[in-house]
Amino acid sequence: MSNRLSPLLVTLGIILLMAAWLLWIGREPICTCGYVKLWHGQVVSSENSQHISDWYTPSHIIHGLLFYAALWLAAPRLSLGWRLAIATLVECIWEIVENSDAVIERYRAVTISLDYYGDSVLNTVFDVLAMILGFWLASKLPVWATVALIVLFEGATMWIIRDGLALNILMLLWPLDSVAQWQAGR
Template sequence: MPYWITAALTLGTLVILLLMGRAPWCDCGWVDLWGTGGTSEGSQQVFDWYSPSHLLHGFIFYAALWLVARRVPLGWRLVIATLVECAWEISENTNAVIERYREATISLDYYGDSVLNSASDIVAMFVGFWLARRLPVWASLAVVIGFELLTMWIIRDGLALNVIMLLSPVEAIREWQAAG
């Protein structure tokens, strides 16, 4: 039963995104496995440099739910994680949040995700949730730290910096990101 609810939440989110006017796939006219970073096409393809952040969401949701709801069956914890991830995908693609990204971060070419990219982000969260369940804690921490360091090194951004810059932008971080 919980897995059907997870599937319904995911499908419902994709329908909502379409009804919000999000592009089903890249307006560029082709589907590619990886979007070109720093362009408006970047978040329109199957994966982008923010896909690792969504993988990390799965690790974080699994850990948080293990801490506060470990007696809740795993399937229901996945439903909760999916609900949070889907709510994020919907809110992230509202005009208000897109404009916030454009004004508070260096993401001037961000126009929202395609529905295809949002679907991949949700799947990345599922993979992170599953990996967190399977891997030892030390390996989970290594994955989280490793992906944060990798994205900070390659695109000067990541989950932690993204949250900081969205909620309370720091000029020094913006300058460092822009210098890359």
């Protein structure tokens, strides 16, 4: 029993350490608006990435789907629990980097996220939990369904909010004026 529990305890520990680090560097525990919402649907808003879920939650589910596939290929003999711990570590490192002052300023400079000042710790923890959901789904679903989910989530967020995981990565690494204008509705 303890062998099965170990990766889960490590996974939980990684999430707690990430949350503690974010609090230590001054990230807000919850939205500065003073309340917590299950869903916040307005992208261009100072409350975006401050509540439990938002339009970027699907991108974190996609992270989990992709991490499962990558670890299934790279470490097929590793138990599912330890692959989840590794995926959680990668996601938490990304969340710490994403909430660094340098990356926050980069988002504000080259994306549609002008009112973005970093995620709340609550939102960050739920982003990691969304990744874990995606990882779990990938472990249960056939490959075609996993691919369909990625296409559905990316297509829906691009259509509804003019953003998504692929566009987010593109605009962080190689911002294009034409994409920025399209995202702004021009």
